[in-house]
Amino acid sequence: MAAILDQIEPLKQAALAEFGAASDLTALEQARVSYLGSNGKFTALMKQLGSLPKEEKPAAGKVINSAKAELEAALARRREELELKAALPKEPTDFTLPGRRRVLGRLHPLTQVTEAIVRSFRKIGFVVADGPEVEDDYHCFDALNTPADHPARDTQDTFYLAAPAGAAPALLRTHTSSVQIRVMRKQPPPVRIIVPGRVYRRDNADATHNPTFQQVEGLYVDRQVTVGDLKGTVEFVFKELMGPDTRIRFRPHYFSYTEPSFEIDFSSALTRKMGKEWLEIAGCGMVHPQVFENVGYDPEVWTGWAFGFGIERIAMIRYGINDIRLFYQNDLRFLSQF
Amino acid sequence: MKVTFNWLKEYVDFDWSPADLAERLTMLGLEVEGVEKVGGEFDGIVVAEVITREKHPNADKLSVCRVHDGTGERQIVCGADNFKPGDKVPLILPGKTLPAKPGEAPFTIKVGKIRGVESHGMMCSPKELGLAEDAQGLMILRPDARVGQPFAEYLGGAQSDVVYDLEITPNRPDLNSVIGIAREIAALTGNELKWPEVKLSETEPGAETWVRVRVEDGELCPRYNARVIRGVKIGPSPAWLAGALEKLGVRSINNVVDVTNYVMFEVGQPLHAFDYRLLSKSPGAACPTIVVRRAGAGERFMTLDGQERILAEGMLLIADETKAVALAGIMGGQNSEIQPDTTDVLIESACFKPQNIRATSKRLDLRTESSYRFERGSDIGICDWASRRAAQLILQTAGGSLAAGAVDACAAPIRPRQVTLRHAKVSELLGVELPPEAIENYLSRLELKIVGRKPRPVGAPAGPSEPVTFAIPTFRVDLKREVDLIEEVARLYGVDRIPATPPRGAIGANAYDAVHDELAEARRILTGLGLFEAQGQTLISASAAALVAAGSAVSLGKPLSSDMDTLRPSLLPGLLDALQHNISYKTYDVALFELGRVFQTQPASGPGAAPEIREMRRAAIALTGRRQPLFWSGEDREAKFDIFDLKGLVEEFCEQFGLRGLSYVRRAEPTALFLESAVIQLGRLQIGELGQLQPMLARKYDLRDAVLLAELDLDQVLVRRITTRSFKPLPAYPAIRRDVAMVVPETTTHEAILQVVKQAKPAHLESVELFDVFRGGNVPAGQKSMAYAFTYRSGERSLTDAEANASHQRLVEQFKQRLGAVIRE
Numbered sequence A: 001m002a003a004i005l006d007q008i009e010p011l012k013q014a015a016l017a018e019f020g021a022a023s024d025l026t027a028l029e030q031a032r033v034s035y036l037g038s039n040g041k042f043t044a045l046m047k048q049l050g051s052l053p054k055e056e057k058p059a060a061g062k063v064i065n066s067a068k069a070e071l072e073a074a075l076a077r078r079r080e081e082l083e084l085k086a087a088l089p090k091e092p093t094d095f096t097l098p099g100r101r102r103v104l105g106r107l108h109p110l111t112q113v114t115e116a117i118v119r120s121f122r123k124i125g126f127v128v129a130d131g132p133e134v135e136d137d138y139h140c141f142d143a144l145n146t147p148a149d150h151p152a153r154d155t156q157d158t159f160y161l162a163a164p165a166g167a168a169p170a171l172l173r174t175h176t177s178s179v180q181i182r183v184m185r186k187q188p189p190p191v192r193i194i195v196p197g198r199v200y201r202r203d204n205a206d207a208t209h210n211p212t213f214q215q216v217e218g219l220y221v222d223r224q225v226t227v228g229d230l231k232g233t234v235e236f237v238f239k240e241l242m243g244p245d246t247r248i249r250f251r252p253h254y255f256s257y258t259e260p261s262f263e264i265d266f267s268s269a270l271t272r273k274m275g276k277e278w279l280e281i282a283g284c285g286m287v288h289p290q291v292f293e294n295v296g297y298d299p300e301v302w303t304g305w306a307f308g309f310g311i312e313r314i315a316m317i318r319y320g321i322n323d324i325r326l327f328y329q330n331d332l333r334f335l336s337q338f
Numbered sequence B: 001m002k003v004t005f006n007w008l009k010e011y012v013d014f015d016w017s018p019a020d021l022a023e024r025l026t027m028l029g030l031e032v033e034g035v036e037k038v039g040g041e042f043d044g045i046v047v048a049e050v051i052t053r054e055k056h057p058n059a060d061k062l063s064v065c066r067v068h069d070g071t072g073e074r075q076i077v078c079g080a081d082n083f084k085p086g087d088k089v090p091l092i093l094p095g096k097t098l099p100a101k102p103g104e105a106p107f108t109i110k111v112g113k114i115r116g117v118e119s120h121g122m123m124c125s126p127k128e129l130g131l132a133e134d135a136q137g138l139m140i141l142r143p144d145a146r147v148g149q150p151f152a153e154y155l156g157g158a159q160s161d162v163v164y165d166l167e168i169t170p171n172r173p174d175l176n177s178v179i180g181i182a183r184e185i186a187a188l189t190g191n192e193l194k195w196p197e198v199k200l201s202e203t204e205p206g207a208e209t210w211v212r213v214r215v216e217d218g219e220l221c222p223r224y225n226a227r228v229i230r231g232v233k234i235g236p237s238p239a240w241l242a243g244a245l246e247k248l249g250v251r252s253i254n255n256v257v258d259v260t261n262y263v264m265f266e267v268g269q270p271l272h273a274f275d276y277r278l279l280s281k282s283p284g285a286a287c288p289t290i291v292v293r294r295a296g297a298g299e300r301f302m303t304l305d306g307q308e309r310i311l312a313e314g315m316l317l318i319a320d321e322t323k324a325v326a327l328a329g330i331m332g333g334q335n336s337e338i339q340p341d342t343t344d345v346l347i348e349s350a351c352f353k354p355q356n357i358r359a360t361s362k363r364l365d366l367r368t369e370s371s372y373r374f375e376r377g378s379d380i381g382i383c384d385w386a387s388r389r390a391a392q393l394i395l396q397t398a399g400g401s402l403a404a405g406a407v408d409a410c411a412a413p414i415r416p417r418q419v420t421l422r423h424a425k426v427s428e429l430l431g432v433e434l435p436p437e438a439i440e441n442y443l444s445r446l447e448l449k450i451v452g453r454k455p456r457p458v459g460a461p462a463g464p465s466e467p468v469t470f471a472i473p474t475f476r477v478d479l480k481r482e483v484d485l486i487e488e489v490a491r492l493y494g495v496d497r498i499p500a501t502p503p504r505g506a507i508g509a510n511a512y513d514a515v516h517d518e519l520a521e522a523r524r525i526l527t528g529l530g531l532f533e534a535q536g537q538t539l540i541s542a543s544a545a546a547l548v549a550a551g552s553a554v555s556l557g558k559p560l561s562s563d564m565d566t567l568r569p570s571l572l573p574g575l576l577d578a579l580q581h582n583i584s585y586k587t588y589d590v591a592l593f594e595l596g597r598v599f600q601t602q603p604a605s606g607p608g609a610a611p612e613i614r615e616m617r618r619a620a621i622a623l624t625g626r627r628q629p630l631f632w633s634g635e636d637r638e639a640k641f642d643i644f645d646l647k648g649l650v651e652e653f654c655e656q657f658g659l660r661g662l663s664y665v666r667r668a669e670p671t672a673l674f675l676e677s678a679v680i681q682l683g684r685l686q687i688g689e690l691g692q693l694q695p696m697l698a699r700k701y702d703l704r705d706a707v708l709l710a711e712l713d714l715d716q717v718l719v720r721r722i723t724t725r726s727f728k729p730l731p732a733y734p735a736i737r738r739d740v741a742m743v744v745p746e747t748t749t750h751e752a753i754l755q756v757v758k759q760a761k762p763a764h765l766e767s768v769e770l771f772d773v774f775r776g777g778n779v780p781a782g783q784k785s786m787a788y789a790f791t792y793r794s795g796e797r798s799l800t801d802a803e804a805n806a807s808h809q810r811l812v813e814q815f816k817q818r819l820g821a822v823i824r825e
Helices: A002-021 A025-036 A041-051 A057-087 A109-123 A151-155 A178-186 A227-242 A269-273 A289-295 A311-319 B005-009 B018-027 B178-189 B239-247 B255-267 B354-364 B369-376 B380-398 B423-430 B436-445 B482-493 B512-528 B542-548 B572-584 B643-657 B695-700 B714-720 B750-760 B801-819
Strands: A191-200 A212-222 A247-255 A258-267 A279-287 A303-310 B002-004 B031-038 B045-055 B063-068 B073-078 B088-092 B112-114 B117-119 B161-167 B204-206 B212-215 B223-230 B271-275 B289-294 B300-302 B308-310 B316-319 B324-327 B345-351 B401-404 B407-410 B418-421 B449-453 B468-471 B590-602 B612-624 B662-666 B674-682 B685-693 B707-713 B736-745 B765-774 B783-792 B822-824
Touching: A002 A025, A002 A041, A002 A057, A025 A041, A025 A057, A041 A057, A109 A191, A109 A212, A109 A227, A109 A311, A109 B512, A178 A191, A178 A212, A178 A289, A212 A227, A212 A311, A227 A247, A227 A258, A227 A279, A227 A303, A227 A311, A227 B423, A247 A279, A247 B018, A247 B482, A258 A269, A258 A303, A258 B482, A269 A311, A279 A289, A279 A311, A303 A311, B002 B005, B002 B239, B005 B018, B005 B161, B005 B178, B018 B031, B018 B161, B018 B178, B073 B117, B178 B255, B178 B436, B212 B223, B212 B407, B223 B289, B223 B380, B239 B255, B255 B271, B255 B369, B255 B380, B271 B324, B271 B380, B289 B345, B316 B354, B345 B380, B354 B369, B380 B401, B418 B423, B418 B482, B423 B436, B423 B482, B436 B449, B436 B482, B512 B590, B512 B612, B512 B643, B512 B714, B542 B572, B572 B590, B572 B612, B572 B707, B612 B643, B612 B714, B643 B662, B643 B685, B643 B707, B674 B707, B685 B695, B685 B714, B707 B714, B736 B765, B736 B801, B750 B765, B750 B783, B750 B801, B783 B801, B801 B822
Parallel strands: B204 B401, B212 B289
Antiparallel strands: A191 A212, A212 A303, A247 A258, A258 A279, A279 A303, B002 B161, B031 B161, B045 B063, B045 B088, B063 B073, B112 B117, B223 B345, B223 B401, B223 B407, B271 B345, B289 B316, B300 B308, B316 B324, B418 B468, B449 B468, B590 B612, B612 B707, B662 B674, B674 B685, B685 B707, B736 B783, B736 B822, B765 B783
């Protein structure tokens, strides 16, 4: 008995050493077979247990089993270590290499600005309305209190479409204000809409002009609407758009379809960065009673205001863009910046 | 409109600095677009005389001049050609700086060689001096200018002044004059407007002995005032007069013409001076008669700019009994203008119908300071005063003696317009409470006079708040109704003082609101698919439009250029332009989409009806270059976009957006745009197309890789999309997959195979997927192998293999029978 027990410890130590020395899973398996396999050295030792006297068996068995458990645990540990080692790539990964990118496209900056404008108006009860870009003189001018011989028509150089001789040519709307007329003729007051969209002027393209550009128009008609409401709304929207430090000022101006009319200047960190305290940004005013009469609203009951501004201008100020033509070239180097 | 600080001060007192004044005017509605200091700013600029002028030895368009600057001669190289030796010009000396324009860096003059010849200074144009917007050539000064005199002094004394450039809105013609602007300041300050005192000594017999006036059309000319001055001496204007005009960018001509211009700028009334001796009288008449008449069609008339104008009926002329002498309100005639030897002068001060002046000026493409004022509406009440003022200044600067009075033809008595105001409406519209006295005070400061109050209803309390009627001064042609008066109150009260009130009131409603969100959703999906949003020009060339819509494109009447003469009938030409632009800047991999409107004509609905223009919304995609962003390893990394990239994008977009059941029908022939393409259909409805660009076109647009284009009719898509979603319970039982690979003729489409599946309706079939198409190898030429995976599943129990096999086998038999498919084992 003493002979068996004496062999256990050295054999165990030898096995542990061999397991530890195995450099890969194959070597470890060979070591396992040579000790714990059916013909292994340790297995052979266990087989000798049977030859021991009955009273010695439990004590000897206990020693052997504990040694075997120790070996198996060591084997499992070593196997995990070697498996982990085998799973690693030959060379460590260079985590500074660029990854394999999936492209996410981007919205055009004018779309982004339009959406920002729409979002801020919607917070205060406005909905979005729309109208045709091909218009007629009535909706674009006459109904807006700008008859054919009115000097104000001079400042809006209009694209007329080709038309058969004798027919009144259609035109490309020069402002989104034409939608005011279409909406008011269609629905009874109150009205609370904004209208983003493309408009057209006969300007040759340069850094500040493009024959196509985009505007947003706001129209609010209700009982007892005042200039104060107009100021409050304009202030709210521009603070949303241009930041909470934005200040607004109104200056008297002239538009044929509003009375009184104002131009709106704003002032913020952005304007000061451009070296200006005030920057003209929009036009507005109280809807002219003649316009109400033209659409069949009673100006004695309803009052309202409208304002409009250029989307490109907002985007140019917001992002510091210096050439309007960039918006329509669709250069990816431009589009991917927003 | 330009006006100077010092000139304004002659008519009204105010104690604002020049900067304060700019701010006040701006807030009153006269936006100050530019402010320039005159005086300090012309440091180093002197009056010089050109001695000689020779051609530059090395440049055709330059000349080499010797000029005298008052202290000595210097050599100057000059590019202008409107001057000759003897002319006096402004000269800036080396080391001195030109007045800076807003936003520009100041420009300092240096001694330098221009094309090899030294130049010691620069002779200046009015534009370089900031005195005019644009000007050709040098500023030629009056012959009496003293050589060496500082230019600022020449312009009107050494005293510094400030020139304001004001934006006058078209409704306020009364502000196109110094007195008009001073009147605004007077109203704002409450100070008195100081009219120049006009006292005339009339030493000649009455005007009616010298001229008669016959107005044939009193509607087009409601007033015509003629005054005669005899024995004037035409000559250069005195420095104060010429300087005043030159500060406004107007060239001095002679004393009489300068006076008419000066009075126009002073009070806003355009005047015209005729050489009296050139007005002919009819035989036997004692004096000439001014006839205000309409032109005959085709009548020819030489205006004083030397251009012969062909007139149309309805244009208004000033004539004598034998000939026309002026185009009314626009420009005088060459046949009657003031000459160096003119002695007797007739001053016209009239009022013309704005619409008529505007139509004539537009038709002849002839715009003048005079037409500018008349077409906006002149003050019928000022004609005689302006004429008297001109007479006073002519007597003062050109001598002569004045005929007594004037011949003043007035079609109807001048009656001021009346407008009634309800005080309560002011507060109602402005959102600020103003006492009735304050309202009336503001309006009276603007020279509106109360002419009556509505009688107070019986029993109502007395007070000034009954509606009050105002007489509108004749110079305020813009004040027509109550709301116009309210605006005046707002201006004088101060728009800044109106408090802003938080948004309130009705919630809006409009059918388009939801559509706006749908479009935003479409954009969101398309960007998620890796496409960048583009926005193209609406105006494109007719040739680009013809690629996609021959015959139905909408043309502009008067295009700016042939590049932009047609409304886009499709978004695809614009996307091609965008691809071309990117590739010209060496961005070769481009994937874009655009959502936008297109325009096409619809054939006329009936005989004689005009074709209708339709606006439609479209969504379009364009791809070229590499499919994936650059990566540093991998087999397929250089792969280029192909038609199935495009189709995959269209399919994914449609599925995400809620459009099911599309089919793709190949076009048998190439089109103008596409090499190979398919129509996208929803049932029988065509809702779009997709395909590959013609290689010849690709070359024209400098596109070297395949270009894939798709366009969808977004209006139809919006109508047809299904956005409702309902939950299906997750499958509770396992699925069984069976694959089949079959060899079929090349002409057998995927769609044909799916049709067989659909008609066979195999039991428990859940889905079918194509996973391989293979040609070559064992597959005979003209045939292809297509491999499909079929998934079978029951919702009630686990299927057995036998059940799945039975169902699948029946399907395979159908492939063999219906398609002649050979099943590969």
